Amino acid sequence: MRAGRRVHSPRGVEAHRVLSQWQGDALGQEGRVVALKVFGRPPLYLATTSDVQKYLDEIFHEEKKTGYMTAECQVIHGSDPEIPENVLQVGIDYESGYGAVLWYCDGEMRERVAVDSSPDVAEHVWVSWNPSPPEVDPQVLSDPWCPSYFNRISAIPLDVFRSVIEEYFRSGTGFRPEGVQWVKGQFTGELYEEVDSQ
Numbered sequence: 001m002r003a004g005r006r007v008h009s010p011r012g013v014e015a016h017r018v019l020s021q022w023q024g025d026a027l028g029q030e031g032r033v034v035a036l037k038v039f040g041r042p043p044l045y046l047a048t049t050s051d052v053q054k055y056l057d058e059i060f061h062e063e064k065k066t067g068y069m070t071a072e073c074q075v076i077h078g079s080d081p082e083i084p085e086n087v088l089q090v091g092i093d094y095e096s097g098y099g100a101v102l103w104y105c106d107g108e109m110r111e112r113v114a115v116d117s118s119p120d121v122a123e124h125v126w127v128s129w130n131p132s133p134p135e136v137d138p139q140v141l142s143d144p145w146c147p148s149y150f151n152r153i154s155a156i157p158l159d160v161f162r163s164v165i166e167e168y169f170r171s172g173t174g175f176r177p178e179g180v181q182w183v184k185g186q187f188t189g190e191l192y193e194e195v196d197s198q
Contacts, residue, residue, distance in 0.1 A: 052169045059092070060162055068093050068141045073165070075174035085109035086174030089142065090165060091150055091189065092158065096138030099161035100150035101128045102189050103176045113175060124192070126176060127185030128154045128164070142189025150189040156180060 046052050059069065073088040086109055089102040104125040105113050113122040130153055137152040156164075160180065167177040176182065184192035 046169065049170065052166065056162060056165065060158065066094055068144075070141055070144055073168065075168075075172055088165070088168050088177070089189070090161075091140045091142050092161070093138050093140045093155075096134070096140075096155075097158050098134060098138040098140055098155040099158055100140040100142070100154040100156065100189065101161070101164060101177075101180065102126070102142065102150075102185060102187075103182070104187075105174065105176075109174060116175065121176060124184050125187055126182040127151070127189060127191065128156055129181040129183040130154065130156050131181065140189075146188065148188040148190065151185075151191045153183075153191075154185070154189070 044055065046055060069090075069092045071090050073090065074084045074086055085107040086105045087103065090099060091101075092099040102125065105122060110122040127150060133153040134155055138155050140150045140155050142148045142150050164177045164179045167179045168174075171177075186192060
């Protein structure tokens with residue numbers, strides 16, 4: 001059984017300290033920072049594109065290529081980072097070479113997403129959808145606490161997977177990335193309903 005320890009949300013004072021240290025290559029719009037919470041590790045705060053590239057290089061090039069990694073990312077808006085208005089949950093299985101993502105929004109961001117995309121996007125949890133999924137389920141871990149796993153059709157190759165994470169970080173909006181197809185899902189990473197797949 002794959003297991004892990006859930007990392008709690010960062011305290012507001014920590015996020016404000018990082019916000020005050022922004023540099024010239026800030027992500028997205030000014031006043032935004034990405035909080036990255038990897039299960040079993042202290043939270044990280046990525047405030048610049050340099051921070052993002054360095055961390056992603058560590059994930060995809062320098063870390064060991066066995067086992068798994070799960071993390072929750074959120075773009076912090078304004079003064080209350082303890083209340084996540086958007087979450088991009090990611091799971092990586094290094095041995096199979098696949099990853100999967102889950103996205104949802106809450107609070108005031110629902111109104112912005114409903115206007116920018118649609119009310120349907122704003123009201124549901126979404127998981128990645130691969131129209132040509134691997135024949136063998138790579139069992140990408142969604143939550144090590146349960147544990148729960150993404151469905152096989154949510155698994156995408158790691159090279160595509162990285163570009164989706166980069167898009168989310170780079171935009172700084174917290175909106176659902178467009179570099180992958182989506183299908184309605186559950187907070188566990190499982191499908192909301194069965195979808196036809198190969």
